[in-house]
Amino acid sequence: MRRIDIEAGGYEIILNEEDAKELGVYPQDRMKVRKDGMILTAIVNLSQSVIKEGEVGMFIEISEKLNVKNGDKVKVIPTSRPLSVDYIKKKINGEKLTRDEIYEIIKDIVEDNLSTIELTSYVTAIQIRGMDMDETEWTTRAMVDTGETIDFEYTTFDVHSIGGVPGNKYAPVAVPIAAAAGLKIPKTSSRAISSAAGTADLMEVLTNVSLTIEDIRKIVDEVGAILAWGGSVNLAPADDKIVRIEYPLGIDPHSQVLASVMAKKKAVGTDFMVLDIPMGPETKVPDEKLARKYAMDFITLGERLGITVEAAVTYGGQPLGRAIGPALEAKEALMCLEGKPVSNSLIEKATDIAGMLLELGNVAERNKGKEHAKEILKSGKARDKFLEIINAQGSKGIEKSEDVPVGKYTHDILSPESGYISIVSNKALVKIARAAGAPKDKGAGILLFKKKSEKVEKGEPIYKIYADSKAKLEEAVKIAKMLKPLKIEGMLLERIPAYKK
Template sequence: MKLTVKYYDLDASEFVVLMHEDDCAAIGVKENDRVSISGMKSTVALVTQSDTLVDKGIILMPAPVLERAGAREGEEVDVIYSNKPDSVRSIRRKMDGERLAREEIESVVVDILDNKLSKIEISAWLTALYINGMDIDEIADFTKAMAHTGDIIKFDRQPVFDFHSFGGVPGNKITPIVVSIVAAAGVMIPKMSSRAISSACGTSDFVETFCDVEIDADSVKRISEETGGLFAWGGGMNIAPVDDLVIKIEHPLGINPRAQMLASIMSKKVAIGANYLLVDIPTGTGTKVPTIEVARSYARDLMDLGERLDMHIECAITYADQPVGSAVGPILEARECISILEGSKHPSSVIEKACDCAGIILDMAGIPGGTAKAKEILESGAAYRKFMEIVVAQGGRPDLKSTDLVPGKFSEDIVASKSGYVHTIHNKDIVAIAKASGAPNDKGAGLMINKKKGQRVEAGEVLFTIYADNEAKLRRARETAIKYPPVDIEGMLIKRVSAVNVRK
């Protein structure tokens, strides 16, 4: 059936067109069925029908559908019924707990990329993975399928090392330090980082406060081979693009299926041709990985997956019962990170974790005494010089200093209501307060933690300081801190136990 195209200014979350009920009946489609649209090119879209918003003989198409169909307003296009893609059957099979063949997994991934699956169907896929999971061979096939939907970067300089953190612990700003140490040792590590999904700050969120992170594939190759390192945002180029589409659906569901998470991580490593990978698995209460047993299980899966992908993988299970360092939020984390590279000896937790992780990578590269060598490179200033070389290559200032980075102009100290010792710091509450202050979108927002676990605190002493770019968000963050106090203070005395008869 031929219908006349009319542009419809609709920012739809689905790949959708609007048609008159009579035209739908003539074609034989109902609400949420699919139609194939043929203009200069061909595409498939979901149908929404109406008898008031659109006239007979007209098909309303938003810009993404117009572009995909190669159509222009006023032109006629052929519109016919389109069957559900075969991948829907594969999704149903996974919902039933069955094992999928490589071709079935590839069809699901390709159909997500081509907008052939609705959000409901993608949600069903994610839910099936969450409930029934995948075996390691399925995850390997899933990883390869995701990687090959986007660009594959082939470096002339070999081998390629990489580093990834599971995240889930606030203040984990070690990536630029690790990359700078490793690159200063002559090992190439083109690190593609992410933005925050559910946290208060991802690596790219704070790195972009001092240099460009949206870098194309050619520049990634050039900068990495010239400097040995990189701090780029993976979403700034066409690397494993299906992952970004899935995350947008995954986030409101509040689930992160193990198979999807592993394939998401590894697809980006396959795309940049990594030969060696270190994975940081922060482990502790309030993180993605709550116990050592769960962390070891992830480590086994990752190493098994690496064997199937011809990649040597090692894992570092790291302490995550409290934030790493003192700063949480983009500018605050950037300032703390750079100050350590400049030579600051604090916070020691950031230095220790960065050197331990960099040391493992150096060991993997055949450089003996990895952790000791990493500390030597950091303390000598070689890591700072390499850091600045990478920053300048990514468009940053050659005279950058940590003191140039100034947090939000609105701030408030949160003080202890009693004396004692810091018993617990709740990571989730720290993140909630930082997000309430505006992080990560507001670069100056976040908090500085003054007291960590085990430290003595007196009544009225500052526990942490909240920063915000405006008063409204500062007020909201303060209210969040009052509602969900992130710091538990206890005395050394837990309980007094005495006999019934007290001496007179």
């Protein structure tokens, strides 16, 4: 046995090529590895020279689990592929999987029994072949059953956005409004993967977001809501492992989006949920038809799982509010809660969604929810509730919007001409904010002074880039000048000459 001090991401071993030939094993085959009484299944890699004949190289995960050190004797025996590999082939062939087959695949994903090749093939196959609602439900349930769960003794509510629009900080406003009205909302959210800030990144500017199951139960009991990071609890852990394959390929199988979202809701026992579907160019949902499909699929899957889902198709053609990036968004959300002047789009969306929650929870009558939500926001009760939440989670001592520290290096981008803003590119803004350091550098991001259809004079600042370091600011400015995320046009777009006489 020879230890290799590298994480393999699962149980993996290395054999010398000659030994492998002798044993009839090929790369990616599986072997049982035995040390004293303990047996683990590992995936085989080959080496021509580093691992000598008779040696077994072991990556960190398996050598720690077996508690072996260099020179220890271990026994390796070829073993067959897990049954899941046959089920993956079934999906490749276009067949429908059974409940048990899906459970087996998800269990093997969670337990790291599948190699990268097998898992990638599965993700690609479900992207191409799709899954029907039965398979999607079974996937969701398997994801719930292979992770931790929380049971609340009372009815709980949740909000979720499928994402795709930058600056989407509706949750830190909508959740405290609903909680102030007495609803229970254990809201877990994700960190940014390819965006400039996830809700968890934003909340982390103000409070601790890594809660245990016990923390979550206790805070929801006492305060009514949390706004925490889902990754700190082991809800539907298959999701993370699947995302690791989807991300480098830039694919997102529809059935898996449904299953991943709903598994995390089911795992915390959600009863009612509002789903935000941002629609518009450069979002995940470019048109009404696709928005309706998303809505209906979530509603149907919710019904099968015992979760009442109501969908809100929202305008996603440009960022929500004016701030992009963790600290800038936290500041804007706080300003909104404090009743300070912020973009109407943020107030409208947050109270729309909070209003839907109030109606679902019978706190407001049908079509009276938004009005009620606005009153709660205006009264300051939502702000008080928000401070209660961040204090319960572990406040970082920032309680006012003006105290939120934002990037100290800034650069104003000026309008190259007079006219009207005709296009605001979501994707370009995200690229610039990420170049400036977001989401890792909390102070980095963008503050928009102008949005779509607004009038602008030549030389007037149209947005400001923030960064925590000078080098990253310069990089972001360079990219901003290249991508030009805001397009300006005069009211006269084209001049068509008269016939010449």
